Amino acid sequence: MSHETPQTPPFHRSHVAVVTGAGSGIGRAVALELASAGWSVALAGRRVETLAETAASAGGETLSVRTDVSRPDEVDALFGAVRERYGRLDLLFNNAGTFGPRGVPLEDIGYEEWRSVVDVNVTGAFLCAQAAFRQMKEQSPQGGRIINNGSISAHTPRPGSVAYTTTKHAMTGLTKSLSLDGRPYRIACGQIDIGNAATDMTQRMRTGTPQANGELIAEPVMDVRDVARTVRHMAELPLEANVQFATVLATTMPYVGRG
Template sequence: MSGTNKTAIVTGASSGIGRYTAIALLNEGWNVVITARRSEALQETQKMSTNPDNCLCITGEITDEDFVVELFNQTISRFGRLNLLFNNAGISSAQVPIEDLSLGEFQRVLNTNLVGPFICTREAVRRFKAQSPPGGRIINNGSLSAHVPRPFSYAYTVSKHAMSGLTKCTSLDGRAFNIACTQIDIGNAATDMGGRHAVGALQPDGRMVQEGVLDVQHVARTIVHIASLPPDVTVLDINIMPTNIPYIGRG
């Protein structure tokens, strides 16, 4: 289904899942506002699509409330309406025992993975309610860690469990306004963050095991499909992962 005249905001679009999702949306005819902290990398994302003229690059930090408000203001000013927010931006931290994890590092991960998506969600919902007709869709990038943690992953796992709460609250409170919300839990996509598990990932029994990885294009196409659904259809949770990943029965 073509997304012509539909507009999306994609956070963390300078690389990985955010980059390839933005490109897939642009190639389907969407207007896409991409944001991240690295301006040159954002411009590379724009150039990789077949419709670069439909793309607006805005560099900034999603944990900065003033920046996020301006991001949404510029989106509406440029394209007139918002149909989709993809809360993708996220970081992880070193896998260390909790006694070696500093408060500053824990807060850094929570700020990017949870506070940023909260601010973006708040501003998206504000615009969705004000539109005529009201409505829109939010897709949150969760993780298998929203269900089952890896060893020594306190900050990341806590942030992704919290993302599940954000997703459910948004879906509940948004349904009266035709606002749909999805959490996509991705396992080992072939990106800088997920692809390293192909080299070796720490297992609960202490072994380092090579795990399967998933072509990121499959993730992007899944997100585009959900985004193309009519607004009265919600996919609350979806999981996409390599068939041979040690997730079911992890332990």
């Protein structure tokens, strides 16, 4: 069950965002960037202590809600808390995700390992998008924006990444469907595909990661704040304009021509 921070009187600003996976990495960087720009930010994640660290660093108006995005009841509680606190929702950054098993041959991946990736990366993204869509459709003024965190793996896989790559390709389909179905309600949806932002998840890139030719090489990374600034740009466009897909990556990483 979700647990939110103690209730405070309703607080409203012109922009309200939900950021999932806000306790670390890209989610934290985006939450901090939005907070610095005056957004009210609801922080969602599975670890209360890391959400608290993000909230302390943000310095602005935040709401922390412990949430497992793969559980419908906890997603409902998250968006209910946002509605009660702020009265509306302008942005969902659909960021929570997991890579899944590493170094496991495809034929040896267990059903539960597969499901754990799909449940977070696909089902969780859908549940959050659905809840945001409902609120954006019903609120006045109507509308809002959903930004999905895809990956360059939504285009090109790494070796040994079947679960992650499959779910990120699915994210692209979710983005396109949300864009189409949101048109009558002023709900815009875009996707940011990120390559090698410097986070705990990409720490191994700096020491060596498998390539398609079988080699193990270190890969360059980029400052995660550059990703956050891109998300903010996408978020702050008027609803009459939309960045449908954006790719932000370390300039010299193996991507174009990978394999």
